[in-house]
Amino acid sequence: MKRSSIIKAIIVAVGSELLTPSRTDTNSLFITDELNAIGVDVVSKIIVGDNRKELATVVGEALARADILVVTGGLGPTDDDVTREVVADVLGLTLRERPEIMDHIQKKFSTRGWTMPEINRRQAMVPDGAEVIQNPNGTAPGLWIKDGKKPTLLLPGPPRELKPMFIQFAREKLCAMSGGEPLVRRIVRIAGLPESHAEELLRPLYLEWEQSTPPVTVTILAALGQIELHLSARASQRSVAIEVIDEAVKRVTSVLGNDVYSTDGLKLEAIVGELLVQRGFRIAVAESCTGGLISSRLTDVPGSSRYVDQGIVSYSNEAKSSLLAVPEVLISSKGAVSSSVALAMAQGIRIRAGVHVGVGVTGIAGPDGGSVAKPVGTVAFAVVLPDRSETRVAQFVGERALVKSQASQAALDMIRRLLLGLPSVSENNSKFSLTDQTN
């Protein structure tokens, strides 16, 4: 354990909004991932408001404890953006205006036909000796300050500005100076099992991993309808850590089988997309309670126009009949939320669109509309392939948004299983009880 050789970073997030009950710093999650990958440990994260005195104290204390400091936020043009000034001050450096930054900011405005407000001039101030990090997505440049007490990286707060700047510039700079033991992480994604079942099946592996060389650290993260297993190992050689992690991933797959849908962090909609492309299939989705969420997730994937033909959100019963040719008598006899209607929706859109895969989802998202026989959270699913069709009714817990998200996850997982030629629900659940699994 040569932990002492590991470089320690502290992340400081600046912004009074991050100290309210409705917001918190999330940039640090991305930054931590990046730092860990090059062998840098994050030993503390600090949130502080747009307050010169507080920020100066925090930065001073952090510089004493850390080898590298990453400060995010407070680089905007307004009066309450004080990061640049305070950090330069604590590091004992003078700020000067850089003409090339002024040019860049002025161009950003003029390409949109706007005049640069005078306040944006502050964003061109740079401490002596600092390197400027270009911001392709905004006006606030980042700063890499090596000449202060400790290497310090300043990045703007908006994630879409911060992330590419970190990836393009900071990664390389930090890696060159870290020399730490690289940490290798992998995320294994699991669907179709409740967390307690997954945990029970995986328990024997935890002991194996604790005793392996190097040991594998595991964290299980469960949201409704989705389980993530975060595996990590650290070794002086990256290849050794990768080997240990590869082996651990194989063990998970051998235990959980097809409940593992991704071992490289890919989302379920991307996996479904890959399977559709492999089979040369196009898909069309008819949704009721999920309101377009399944189509939206499928089309979140770049290139999804190759296999997504259309989606229909048939919220009203009339829309189910007129758009999907679901017989009205079926709705009145079986109820809008039933396997029969889900199947008719899937068949209806499949024929209408002339595609290989038709999907139908109908349910009660709540808070109203539930009954004793079909409580809020009841959702019926149907998937129709050229050679096979399946239906399923599940019962989800939680409020409207949770029912929608669980139902979209269950639908995508059902499509995945059918495309793989598997049963529509996980067989692992049968090891625990006879009832249908519900999340």
Next chain:
Amino acid sequence: MKRSSIIKAIIVAVGSELLTPSRTDTNSLFITDELNAIGVDVVSKIIVGDNRKELATVVGEALARADILVVTGGLGPTDDDVTREVVADVLGLTLRERPEIMDHIQKKFSTRGWTMPEINRRQAMVPDGAEVIQNPNGTAPGLWIKDGKKPTLLLPGPPRELKPMFIQFAREKLCAMSGGEPLVRRIVRIAGLPESHAEELLRPLYLEWEQSTPPVTVTILAALGQIELHLSARASQRSVAIEVIDEAVKRVTSVLGNDVYSTDGLKLEAIVGELLVQRGFRIAVAESCTGGLISSRLTDVPGSSRYVDQGIVSYSNEAKSSLLAVPEVLISSKGAVSSSVALAMAQGIRIRAGVHVGVGVTGIAGPDGGSVAKPVGTVAFAVVLPDRSETRVAQFVGERALVKSQASQAALDMIRRLLLGLPSVSENNSKFSLTDQTN
């Protein structure tokens, strides 16, 4: 500015898992809300791992900066739970075993038929003079330490243990000692303006608010397509703070006009829903590049089945023709991404669904499909009402997911403006330039 009378709290969250890329401290959001309500300000939040040395440094520094310290996590029975020992040590207090806690923990185990593991004995250790806070949902008691350098509250990390303990005990204790002035918050939501324009228009108000009695604190938070203004005021009487905030909200609305869509935290989709209900209108949305996201957002609102009839995701050109009766010649002459096609989509779905409001959105979400004339991020919108129809073409920046989310926001805002009888884009932008605003 009687800020000096305000009690300052720092929240320290302890746990190495909170320093990984997949987890962060969220207890502090709840705690901040509780503290603010009794007039205590949170000036900083710190996350630190299960590490004695780091925690001791952090607690020492926090005690120097804050009037009250709240420490969460690290009260479990295992070796890496070090909060109790470290805090007692930094405060200069001795830990002693309390028999009544031992009894409580032993009972917790025996009622489940288990024997208490010896390690749980650590949870009965209490610093001299500390008050014990019962934990109905777990074994780790909380501690309220008044005799140290500063009042310090220790609570266990699991939210379901922490929350009731805070509510039942800490609320009253902290309120008694704070004598603080209650804080009142309001969130004003704005669409149709870029942040810099909003900021420029609001600047005169900032000065007014600084000088009002009591002063109003403001934070502006901008994401693409959405601006939030967080206003807060503090007064010895809650009613006075509410009055000042009400007045501030009125001033924002007088300056920004209809760019303000919500003054009570409601989301844009909920506001659109309210307007539809008021007018007795039903809506149907035809989407291409947004892939169902607009329908999904509209149906996120409880009760939306009253006004959402259907949605069509016409991803392929064939779907646009067959489902929405968009003439193929229109697509080939004007291009799939054009005002004409958006309008035909909106008209098509409006007639098909037999509803009052038809919406059409077609664009290039990327990363592929862009051209010089129509780069990635180009999106055409159309909204058709019984007595009026409008189209608009906008250009958004960023990657696929960002284009989708900005386009969905712009579409909902356009629906809102038309339902209100307003022009389809904000007139405030004309104060800045002649070009169409793009976010």
